[in-house]
Amino acid sequence: GESVGLHLPTLSVQEGDNSIINCAYSNSASDYFIWYKQESGKGPQFIIDIRSNMDKRQGQRVTVLLNKTVKHLSLQIAATQPGDSAVYFCAVPLDSSYKLIFGSGTRLLVRP
Amino acid sequence: DTAVSQTPKYLVTQMGNDKSIKCEQNLGHDTMYWYKQDSKKFLKIMFSYNNKELIINETVPNRFSPKSPDKAHLNLHINSLELGDSAVYFCASSSQDLLGRGVFYEQYFGPGTRLTVT
Numbered sequence: 281g282e283s284v285g286l287h288l289p290t291l292s293v294q295e296g297d298n299s300i301i302n303c304a305y306s307n308s309a310s311d312y313f314i315w316y317k318q319e320s321g322k323g324p325q326f327i328i329d330i331r332s333n334m335d336k337r338q339g340q341r342v343t344v345l346l347n348k349t350v351k352h353l354s355l356q357i358a359a360t361q362p363g364d365s366a367v368y369f370c371a372v373p374l375d376s377s378y379k380l381i382f383g384s385g386t387r388l389l390v391r392p
Numbered sequence: 393d394t395a396v397s398q399t400p401k402y403l404v405t406q407m408g409n410d411k412s413i414k415c416e417q418n419l420g421h422d423t424m425y426w427y428k429q430d431s432k433k434f435l436k437i438m439f440s441y442n443n444k445e446l447i448i449n450e451t452v453p454n455r456f457s458p459k460s461p462d463k464a465h466l467n468l469h470i471n472s473l474e475l476g477d478s479a480v481y482f483c484a485s486s487s488q489d490l491l492g493r494g495v496f497y498e499q500y501f502g503p504g505t506r507l508t509v510t
Contacts, residue, residue, distance in 0.1 A: 312496050323396070323482050323501030324435070367433055373496045378423060378486070379448055380499060382435040 292389040299357040301386045303370035308351060315344060315355045316369045316382070324369060324382075327355070357388075365390045395419050396502035398483050404508045405473055413468045413505045415483030422488035423447075424466035425499065426458060429480040441466055442488060473509045480504045 293299045305313070311332035316324035330337045330344045330353070337344050343356040357364055370383040396417045405411050417424065425448075426438040440448035441460040455471040466483060482504045487497040 314496075314498075318433075321503070323484070323504050325501070326498045329496075329498075369435065378425075378440050378442070379437060380496075381437075385433045385435075387433075 289384070290387045290389065292391060293360050294391050295362060296359055299355075299360045299364065299388055301355045301357075301368050301388065303353050303355075303383050305351050305353070305370075305372055307372070307374075308348070310351075310372045312373055313344070313346060313353050314371045314373075314380075315342075316371060317366045318369065318385070319366045327368075360388075360390050362390050362392065364388060396483055396485055396500050398481075398502040398505050400505060401503065402506050402508075404510065406510055407473055407475060409473050410469070410471045411473060411507070412470070413481055413483075413507070415466045415468070415502055417464055417483075417485040417500070417502075419485055419500060421485040421500075422463055423486045423497075424460065424463075425484040425486075426466065426468050427482040427484060427501075429482060429504070431479070435482070439466075439468075470507075473507075475509050478507055478509045480506050 314329045315327045317327050318324040328339045328342050328344050330346050332348060335346055341358045346353045353370060355368060365388055367385045367387050369385050371380050374381045399414045403411060423442045425440045427435055428438055429435045438450055438452050439458040443463060444460045457469045458466060460466045483502040484499040486499045
C-alpha cells in the first residue's frame with residue numbers, strides 16, 4: 281500500500297526566510313502528488329500539485345520539487361509570511377482518482 | 393458563497409448517543425467524501441459517494457453510516473458514539489473522473505465538524 285510521511289512535525293522559520301517542507305512516499309508507481317495547507321480551524325486547501333513527469337513546478341511563492349529516485353518531494357515557500365503559518369500535508373491518490381492518502385502533516389510556525 | 397458547508401461546526405455529546413453531521417456543496421460536483429482527522433492531525437478518508445453511489449468505504453465501524461440524498465448533500469450518521477469517535481470530521485467534494493482514466497480532480501474541503509464525545 282501507499283504511505284506518505286514527513287521528516288519534521290514542526291518547522292519554525294523567521295518571517296521573510298524561505299521554508300522547506302519535506303515528504304517521503306513509498307509507492308514508486310505514484311504519479312501525482314499534491315500539497316495541501318490547513319489553517320487553524322479550517323479545512324485543508326489545495327496549494328500546488330505535480331505529476332511524475334516533472335521534477336519541479338512553481339506557483340506563486342511556492343515551488344514543489346519531486347525526486348522520484350528517492351521517492352521524495354518538497355514544498356518550498358519563498359519569503360515566508362505570517363499568513364503561511366499552518367499545517368502542510370502532502371497527499372497521493374491511491375488506486376483510483378478518488379482515494380487520497382495524506383501524509384502526517386508539518387506545522388509551519390512563522391516568527392515575526 | 394461557501395463552496396462546501398458543514399453543520400454543526402461543533403458537536404459535544406455523550407457516549408452512546410446517536411448524532412448526524414450534514415454536508416452540502418454548491419460546486420456542482422458529483423463526488424463527495426468524509427474524512428476523519430484525529431488529535432495528531434492525521435487525516436484519513438472514510439467514505440466517498442459518486443452520484444449518490446458509495447464508491448469508497450474504508451475500514452470504518454458500521455456505526456458510521458453515510459447517506460447521500462442527492463449529489464449536493466452527503467450526511468454522516470453515527471450510532472452509539474464512543475470516546476474514540478472524538479475527532480474533526482471533514483466533508484469534501486470533487487469533480488468526477490468520467491472516463492475512468494484515473495485523473496485526479498482537486499478536492500474541496502469543508503470547514504470541519506469538531507465532535508467531542510464525553
